[in-house]
Amino acid sequence: MAGRCRDGPRSRSGDPAGGGLKSARTPRQQGDEPSGGSEDAAEPLRELPRWMRLYFYGMHGVTLDVLLSSLQGLMNHRDPKLLGFSSPYLCIMHSLTHFALEKIYSQKRCFRGRPVVFHLVFYPSVYIGLQILIGNINTLTEQVRLVSGTQLVVHYVLALYFAQVFHRWLSGLQYHPDTPRRPVPEDSAHDRGPSPRALPGLVRFLFFGMHGFLDEVIFTSVFNLVEKSDRTLSGHTSLWSFLMYGSCSFVVEKLYLHLHFGRGWGTCRRLPIYICFIYAWEFSWGLALRQFGACSWDYSHYPHNFMGLITLLYLPGWLCLSLYQDVLSNVLMRINYVSKNYKVHL
Incomplete structure (x- = not known):
């Protein structure tokens, strides 16, 4: 459950130099009859809706926050x-800055003759500037926080990741607006070239792991606000939660x-099947992590707990998350992935 940590796309255009995330449709050839697994490839696809991209951007930003801060703590x-x-505040800021970075990335067509300038100078400079702005937005009326050399290096590496991996991968996602259906198995589309197919299992696992981070950060921030009057809305989670939520949600799906x-x-x-599996999963992970002193939750002070690892007090929360899990699965079934051979061209 999210309260356990108490201790503390679009399709790319055919022009490879364009780089912008543009909408796309897969035309139906005259006289073609869709059949079997290729049915989705013959139906119209379009870019990921803006709300969906903002939602994903927020999760992705929170994941980077948790990853960097946990490694620093380690x-x-x-x-x-x-x-x-x-925090939820940072989630919103990441959604907006990621969206701005998407627009910046789409302008790389203006650097068609100077790709090195865009990838190694212009885009990283914009990215680092936005990150410094986020870090100082709370202290603008007090004192500007300086960025250390190590932080600059980390931001620069992340900027390269965004330009060379993140935006390129996101451009391979396409949205199917029709009613969700059971996705086409991954291995059934291997020989069909760039035809749209269901999201790979690894991508779904990563999505669920990031969503678990977002759930726990929001829950703990609200808990800290109510119980400790912490108006900074600071929330926390554990890197182990990524593996736990990602694998649990993957199986529940x-x-x-x-x-x-x-x-x-x-x-x-x-x-009832979801709930039984979730409780068994939480207990198993908690029992294993406790052996190494890595379990970040303890429900011993809660009523109706078992070994301090699970509690019926969180049953309403698990019910809500289980229902929302089905909603997320339906959304993911509307997203198709077009496999592309991404190569770095500088």
């Missing part, structure tokens, strides 16, 4: 809990696909 304190920090599409079970019949 180096300073050697804490195996790997606690990291972010498989249950959803099997029980809903395979057996036709309704929500009321699926929920």
Whole structure:
């Protein structure tokens, strides 16, 4: 559950130099009849909606916050809990800055004859400037926080990641606006070239892990606001939560696909299975992490707990997250991935 840490796209255009994230449609050839797994490839696809990109950008930014702060804490304190920090405020700021970076990236066509200038100078400079702005937005009326040399290096490396990996990968995502259906298996599209297919399992796992970070940061920030009157809305989670949430949600999605599409079970019949699996998963992970002093939650002071690792007090929260899990799965089934051979051209 999110309260456990108490211790503390668009399609790319055919012009490779354009680089902008542009909408795309897969035309239906006259006389072609879609069949089998290629049906989705013949239906119109379009760019990811703006709200979906902003949602993903916020999760991605929170994930970077948690990753960097947890690694910094590990180096300073050697804490195996790997606690990291972010906030809903930072989530919003990351959504906006990621969106701005998307627009900046789309302007690389203006550097068609000077790609090195764009990738190694212009884009990193804009990225670093936005990160410094985020870090100082709370202290503009007090004192401007200076950025150390190490932080500049980290920001520069992240800027290269955004320009060479993140934006390029995002341009391979396309949105299917129709009613979600059971996705085409990954191996059924291997020989069909760049035809749209379901998101790879690894991508779904990463998405669920990032969403777990967002859930815990929001929950703990609200908890700190209510219990400690912390108006900074600082929230925290653990790097272990990424693996735990990512794997749990991945399995729950498989249950959803099997029980809903395979057996036709309704929500009321699926929920008890979700809940039993979630509690078993949380208990198993907590028991394993506790052996190494890495378990970041302890419910011993809560009623109806078992070994301090699970508690019925969080049952309403797990029910809500289980229902939302089905919503997320339906959204992901509307997203298609076009595999492309991305090469770095500087």
